[in-house]
Amino acid sequence: MASIVQAEYPTISLRRFDADREQHRQRVREGADAQLLSERRNLQCGLRLSFSAEKTMRPLTRFLFAQENAIPEYDAALCEYIFAANGLLRRAQRPGLEAMIPAAPPTRLLKIVEPCFRLNAPRVPMQLVQMMLNQARRQCIERGEFVEVLFYCCWDDVQGWTLHTPPQAQGVTWVYATDTSANSAYVKALVEVHSHHWMEPRFSPDDDRDEVGFRIYGVLGRIFERPELKMRVSVYGDWWEIPASAAFDLPTEVFERYGK
Numbered sequence: 288m289a290s291i292v293q294a295e296y297p298t299i300s301l302r303r304f305d306a307d308r309e310q311h312r313q314r315v316r317e318g319a320d321a322q323l324l325s326e327r328r329n330l331q332c333g334l335r336l337s338f339s340a341e342k343t344m345r346p347l348t349r350f351l352f353a354q355e356n357a358i359p360e361y362d363a364a365l366c367e368y369i370f371a372a373n374g375l376l377r378r379a380q381r382p383g384l385e386a387m388i389p390a391a392p393p394t395r396l397l398k399i400v401e402p403c404f405r406l407n408a409p410r411v412p413m414q415l416v417q418m419m420l421n422q423a424r425r426q427c428i429e430r431g432e433f434v435e436v437l438f439y440c441c442w443d444d445v446q447g448w449t450l451h452t453p454p455q456a457q458g459v460t461w462v463y464a465t466d467t468s469a470n471s472a473y474v475k476a477l478v479e480v481h482s483h484h485w486m487e488p489r490f491s492p493d494d495d496r497d498e499v500g501f502r503i504y505g506v507l508g509r510i511f512e513r514p515e516l517k518m519r520v521s522v523y524g525d526w527w528e529i530p531a532s533a534a535f536d537l538p539t540e541v542f543e544r545y546g547k
C-alpha cells in the first residue's frame with residue numbers, strides 16, 4: 288500500500304563540506320602523504336565526493352539530464368550518469384579513453400524514495416459514490432443498452448465535494464466529455480470515475496490513453512452484481528494504484544478492487 292507520509296530527503300551540510308575541504312587543503316599544503324590526493328570523504332548523506340586535487344574539486348560522480356542536444360563537458364572525478372530519452376548512460380574519461388555506455392541505475396549511490404500520495408481534502412462522501420452507482424445503473428436501464436457513464440468529483444474549500452455528470456458521448460466500451468472548456472468540470476475535477484457497467488473494473492488501453500492528467504481516476508465495474516471500484520492516481524500519465532477507500536467513503540454495496 289502506498290505510503291501517505293512524505294519521504295525525508297537527505298541534506299548535505301555545506302558548512303561541513305567547507306570545513307572538510309579546508310582541512311584537506313591544509314594537509315596538502317603541509318606535504319602530507321600523497322594518498323591524500325585521492326582521498327574520499329563520506330559526507331553525512333552518504334554521498335561520496337572526491338577532493339582529488341585542489342585545482343579540480345570535481346564531484347566523484349555527477350548526475351545529468353539530457354535536456355539539450357549538447358551534453359555538457361565531462362566534469363567528474365570518476366564518472367557521470369546521464370538520464371536520456373533512450374535510458375540511463377554512464378560516462379567516463381581518462382587520458383587515452385572516453386566512453387558513454389548504457390548503464391544500470393546506481394542504486395548504491397541513491398536513497399530509496401517511497402511512492403506516496405496524499406488527498407488534501409476529506410474523502411469523497413459515500414452519498415456521492417451511491418449517486419454515481421445509481422446513475423450508472425439508471426442510464427443503462429433507461430436506454431435499454433449498456434453504456435459507460437462519466438462522473439467528475441470536484442473539490443473546493445467552500446462547497447466541499449460536488450458530483451458532476453458532464454455532457455458526454457457514450458458507447459458500450461467508451462465515454463468522453465464533450466465540454467472541455469476552461470471552466471468545465473472536465474478541467475476542475477480532482478477525481479474522475481467512469482462506469483464499465485457489467486464488465487470488470489479494469490483500466491483499458493483506451494483508459495490509459497485518456498487518463499493522462501494529474502488527478503485520481505477510478506473505474507466502477509460489475510454495477511448490477513457486485514459493484515467494484517478500482518482507483519489510481521495519475522501524475523500526467525504515470526499511474527499508481529491506490530485503494531478506493533483511500534479516496535472514498537464506500538457504501539456497503541460497493542467494494543474496492545485493489546491489486547488484482
Ligand SMILES: [Zn+2]
Nearest residue numbers: 490491494506
Ligand atoms: Zn474504461
